[in-house]
Amino acid sequence: MPKNNRVAVGIDLGGTSIKAGLVSETNGLIKEVSVETRAEEGPERVLDRIADLISSFRADNAAIVGVGIGAPGAINWDRTTVSGPPNFPGWSSIHMGNSLTERVGQPLLTLVENDANVAALGSAHYGVGHRFDSFIMVTLGTGVGGAIIYDNKIFRGSTGAAGEIGHMTIDYEGPFARSGVAGAIEAYLGQRFLSRHARYRLMNKKDSIMHQMADEDLQGITPKMLFDAAEFGDEGAKDVLAWAGHKLGCVLGSAVNLLDIRKIVVGGGLSAAGDYILNSTRTTLNHYVTPILQSGIEVVQETRGNDVGMLGAGHLVFQHLDEQGYPTD
């Protein structure tokens, strides 16, 4: 089959849902299905659910060349096993290819990669990152994830865990993040931290519309609420988002200095707030990058949303086959 007609299954294994897509190398996402993860039922049942999704795609399309999976937790260098994903009780270390092949009943080329890396790969080949050969991706979700795309591939570091931007410090005597790192950017932009910041910042601003959107005590502020309030013209919400963008600019400055990669793609739920965050990121970033590296810096929003996870997972398979010298015609 011609190389560019290849299709793969791309799976985004998350704590709340498993998203699976049929990914065409040329056309991107052809079809997608999502089911609840129900990780609390244990790894065997989660694997069953993944296998069922794969089988249903295979019933439709016999020509699937492989399965790519983006997963939380630690991934080994060979991209075969997932170890200790947070919030997956009982999941120690699982060889994904073996577990899925057994369930699907046929040998199945299976590759797994860190979820942030896979999202970046998806952006690189199907999203806004397509414009750049190299870029830094930041994912602003429950936590702050990151990945490095260098020359159109994932930069994996020594063990496959590169890109932990969320744990980089911007203030060595700052507040502690969950990782125990003082002043880590996650201690400002992680969802709980940002919500708490918004709460205290807006508590005495009684004219903020947030007092109507969240509950009376401003518990449960979400990034979506902040964005909606900003769109409505709420100055308090705009201030919070600009504050978040400023902090993001500080850490990205350090990353640009270290990597000399000057293109940045921002994804994840909070990135939906777009320029309410990113304008201040852009302003700040130049203050934290040494002058010789300042030209050509761009900070852009990933507009394909979470689909980049499935897309990147599918692309893992195409890239792997190319590296193995897959016949192209």
Add this chain to the structure above:
Amino acid sequence: MPKNNRVAVGIDLGGTSIKAGLVSETNGLIKEVSVETRAEEGPERVLDRIADLISSFRADNAAIVGVGIGAPGAINWDRTTVSGPPNFPGWSSIHMGNSLTERVGQPLLTLVENDANVAALGSAHYGVGHRFDSFIMVTLGTGVGGAIIYDNKIFRGSTGAAGEIGHMTIDYEGPFARSGVAGAIEAYLGQRFLSRHARYRLMNKKDSIMHQMADEDLQGITPKMLFDAAEFGDEGAKDVLAWAGHKLGCVLGSAVNLLDIRKIVVGGGLSAAGDYILNSTRTTLNHYVTPILQSGIEVVQETRGNDVGMLGAGHLVFQHLDEQGYPTD
């Protein structure tokens, strides 16, 4: 000639001296010569001096396969030109191969690379970095330089300027470095900044031996003085060096999180203070690296001193020839 008998000229172009070495691929530095740079006389005279050094080596050894140069300033992606090196008046952008070939009178394979990158390459192939396939190098000199060796090669980023660790911030509201970046590590560990810190810290510690080593007002404290005083048992000097090591640990934590490269080589003048600095770096580093990346971290001192500059410059040539498919026998 057998590949491993190859020799190249390695040049370390510094603001005060030009160091040139005859580098054997197998045996390292065979011979070295150093002359004053006298950059104030302009680029033409500096190039003359470099050409004279090369010619004298060639008179001794006709089999030299090329010339590698480590230089300050901006290096282009093709490793041919040096632009705007600081403290080199009148030096805009110079094609090194053309300028030297013209002077030496024979075609000359010439490669130029950023001085911090070249030092790291020297460490990787002839110094303590030989133990590691990938490592982060920090050079503590007048400023704070850095480089990334990934899979035994220089990680160059998008334009060849990766590794600017000195400009990474550890405190986004901290003191300003010369680059204009607040809280950049250079604002703590750059030589002037560290000397000033030592001065104020020790001014009222009248029992510190530093009051005898430096002048009465504690002007002119050098890293060497601090190291000597520490060796003598001076608690004040030890405190200053441990403080510097702590700050270094903070920034290296961010670098490890981003790169997943867990081996660190520390070179440059201040690194001579060894464990007076590096013990606190090691302790701090673990507090600034996320738990999943903490195993296997090592921080080691480059014991070959500034020779890694010449060695790495020579190695640039060998690596380039290998990549071009140079016949090996």
